[in-house]
Amino acid sequence: MKRWLLVAGAVFVVLGLVAGGLWVFLPPDHRTTFLVDASSSADFGEVADAVSAAASNTSADESLALRRFGGECSGANTSELVSPGTGQAARIGEAARSITPSGKATLLSGVVAAIDDFARGYPFRGSKTNHVVVIARGDVDACGNDTDMVRALIRDHTARAGVKIDFRFVGHRLSPEQAKALKEIAAAADAQQPRLTKTSDELVTTMKEVSVPTDLVAKEIKTSPCDTVSPESLATVYLPEPGLKYFDIQCRQDRYTLGILNGPTREAQDMPVVFEFKNNAWVKVLAQTDMPCGDVPKEVWKAWNYPCLKEPAVCRDTSNSKIIDVSGDLGCPAALDIADRYKAAIDGGQAQGQGLFWESGDWSCSWPYEDGYAHYQVPTKCVRKSDKLVVQMGDYQR
The missing domain is CATH 3.40.50.410 (von Willebrand factor, type A domain)
Incomplete structure (x- = not known):
């Protein structure tokens, strides 16, 4: 009986020491x-x-x-x-x-x-x-x-x-x-x-x-992802064929990198490649000449000084009208404003001729002819002359 008590006591002490050790060293x-x-x-x-x-x-x-x-x-x-x-x-x-x-x-x-x-x-x-x-x-x-x-x-x-x-x-x-x-x-x-x-x-x-x-605060925790970007490191992630090289590498927000891919002497057309830092590694997102904006923030594209293609924004879609900001950059409030004013001008007989020409400030609107389409198939359009942004209006009853 005494021996059993001694063994039990020893086990209890060991468990206590282990628990105490974990409490001290695990935090x-x-x-x-x-x-x-x-x-x-x-x-x-x-x-x-x-x-x-x-x-x-x-x-x-x-x-x-x-x-x-x-x-x-x-x-x-x-x-x-x-x-x-x-x-x-x-x-x-x-x-x-x-x-x-x-x-x-x-x-x-x-x-x-x-x-x-x-x-x-x-x-x-x-x-x-x-x-x-x-x-x-x-x-x-x-x-x-x-x-x-x-x-x-x-x-x-x-x-x-x-x-x-x-x-x-x-x-x-x-x-x-x-x-x-x-x-x-x-x-x-x-x-x-x-x-x-x-x-x-x-x-x-x-x-x-x-x-x-x-x-x-005074110590460096770890290397910034932007510090790991180089022509060699990007080449290990994406290089479609041997002999190509990355130029003009720009890293933003420690998450997005734009690299310009070309031959060693840079004689061919540049191929932009976008990378994103995910799960502690750089991965290729897209490689093509005309780059859609995607999920990359607009200020990053601006910092890269590289234009991206935005998705058209459907601002209204009803039974008799569809308003689209074709540029994806104008914004629906402005698109709807000019579209509604143009529609009111059409209804009021202010738009001239079969082409329904009408101007308002910086905006020029019309019902144009386009190759390959019957005239009734072409939507009316308004173009802002200062930056060529387009609002497209489909299915309006003319």
Whole structure:
């Protein structure tokens, strides 16, 4: 009996030592939660890209998590999409890009829930630092919470969590009033002044900077994806035939690269090739002379100084009319404005002749003849003379 007790005691001690050892050695040095405003907005793709870039820029042994906020003020309006863990930068990026923005901004709910995430004993907190990086857009918090309530809730939940949390706020494309509201919330969380950004490039750079743990600010976390781009590295990814070479390589946002492919002496026609950084590697997206804009942001094409072909935008499609912004660049409000005014001119007998010629300021409209088509098959068109953008109107009863 005594021997059995001794064995059981020894096993208990060993298990205790193992558990204690795991508790001491498994916690990461740093833990960061990305808290993302997923309320309704047209620019959420920029936010998702910035979160992905920031996550990819962190150390592999840093614990990362992703939480979203946005919805209705009275319901469930925040959720943890990726729970804390190391080595999951790619998962953070994938989850951020899969978010469908909806509802109102509910920042306070997200902040409180993010604090409560740190209150649990597991997943482990950071042994050195614990951060919440907040990306706010639009109305910041549309639920009418005043500053005193925000301050009280944050302090109450932080005290219960029993851990110091370093909040870092980033406001993207905010109005002056929205920026002021975000500064008040940051002050209530005892955080630094929010960083404000206006472009995708600024947001990517800022997110990388604020995501670095305090004691690592002066250190390089890892090489930027743009630093890995060279004619040789691109050739290993895509080279349709031997003897070709990449010229004029341009990398933007640590994610997109445009390389010009040609022969060694550059005598033939240039072939542009677009690459994207995915899953920690460069992959070819498209290689052709006329490049569609695709998912590459317009400011990236502008920075490359390379024109891309936009998809035509159908602005209206009813039983008796179809309005198309053929350029994909004009925008539906302007397209519909000139189309409706031209239709009114036709109905009012102001358009001249069988060609229905009509001009309004910078716009010239007509019902042209086109080779290969009967006249009735050709849609009426309006062309903006300054930049040749086209609005096409089909199926109007003439």
